[in-house]
Amino acid sequence: MTELSRWHTWREIHAQPDIWRGFAGALADRAREISAWISRRGVDEVWLCGAGTSAFIGQILAAETTDGPRLVAVATTDYVAAPTTIRPTGQRLLVVQFGRSGDSSETVGMLDLMDQLLPEADRLHITCNAGSALATRAAPGPGEQRVLVLPEATHDRAFAMTSSFSTMLLSAAAILGHGSVPQRLDDLATALEGVLTRAAALNQPRPERAIFLGSGALTGTARECALKVLELTAGQTMTQWDSTLGFRHGPKAAITPGSDIYVLLHPDHHTARYDADIAAEIRRQFPDNRVLTIGPAGDISIAGTGVAAVDAVLYVGVAQVLATRWSDSLGLNVDNPFAGGALSRVVSGVKLYALAR
Known part of the structure; x- marks a missing residue:
């Protein structure tokens, strides 16, 4: 591989x-x-x-x-x-x-x-x-x-x-x-194989900050993409996520020099128009920043089922590949970026309080 x-x-x-x-x-x-x-x-x-x-x-x-x-x-x-x-x-x-x-x-x-x-x-x-x-x-x-x-x-x-x-x-x-x-799992598997290959071929250098945007079910997908990058780079690449339309209402202030922006294009044509608009707007306003679109007809193309909540696994696959590559480039233990640190694979030891009734 x-x-x-x-x-x-x-x-x-x-x-x-x-x-x-x-x-x-x-x-x-x-x-x-x-x-x-x-x-x-x-x-x-x-x-x-x-x-x-x-x-x-x-x-x-x-x-x-x-x-x-x-x-x-x-x-x-x-x-x-x-x-x-x-x-x-x-x-x-x-x-x-x-x-x-x-x-x-x-x-x-x-x-x-x-x-x-x-x-x-x-x-x-x-x-x-x-x-x-x-x-x-x-x-x-x-x-x-x-x-x-x-x-x-x-x-x-x-x-x-x-x-x-x-x-x-x-x-x-x-x-x-x-x-x-269940009937589409083979198609999804084949689609993910293509997505992982295309994501690996990007060889995208690690940004100082990575921002993921998406609409509908792809808002939560953007959140998972952001977490993968944050976790695997041990916080050395700070991340943000938001909805496509919500990003303009203040959170766009997060774009700084060295920020990469990833816009998840929704499989629904109506919704995808808003996604494409924010990508074009950011490219126009921040010409020195990298902006990549992920999805149907995107810079990283995805042809899934057309159901965004299902196709989420394909979009996240891109972030999984990028985060792994960036973690490795930092010299981290990719399998445990926080070895001996404050985060662990399974969260345990949280003090639980009995609920008085």
Whole structure:
């Protein structure tokens, strides 16, 4: 592949297409089974929960309406901190929790609070770790629970979430009705292979600052892109993310000399016009800055399913490649940029406080 293949991170990024192909049949069966269970339970509101990258999965999926229940992104970090301020509005709630490790402090805190405050809610746990709390902890009822454990290969060994992010997102999309995901996994795998090749060929030098912009489901996608770069460069490349139209309302002040701007072009033609406009505007106003568009007919072309929440995995693939290359160029341990530092692969040791009732 390249000299970067010595890193688990690089290999895990490039393993995604084969993981999806190998998981397609099993996902089709499980998605059909879990979707039918959700329908039988009469679920009318779904909370999509996680921390960090796992929370961004919820933000991405909740940005697109489906024919099923109302989707709401609820980060476990928000709910654990302020559980009495976030309440369901539907009659029958399903709480979906995403977790690579399935054992982070907020994951466990969310389970504890649900036992106390929402025992009647149904639960769906999607995790990469078969031995985790998400995979093994039973619900007290009366709400029912289902668990989807992803292939072991998605339980990334490296610090950054790569195949875990993409496969959890695609699994939830398949269950919740964001396009015909199981039938399109081979197409998505082939598309990602092309995206990774094109991103690697860029050989884009590391910027001092990287800004990612997107609309709709691609706003949350931009957030995940920004986090990948921030994490893997250990903060030496500062990042920002925003919505395409929101960026003009103050956050555009973040553009400084040495900033790269990446605009994620939405697959919907109407939305993409706004994305193209901001890219052209930034190029005109900041001629010395690099501006790259990613998406249909972009500088880095992407031909996905046309469903932005699903195609998010392709856009993020670009950031995964760039972040890995930039991390390596800094001489960092790409698989653990914070070795001996303040960040760890699994967040643990957060002090959880009992909720007085």
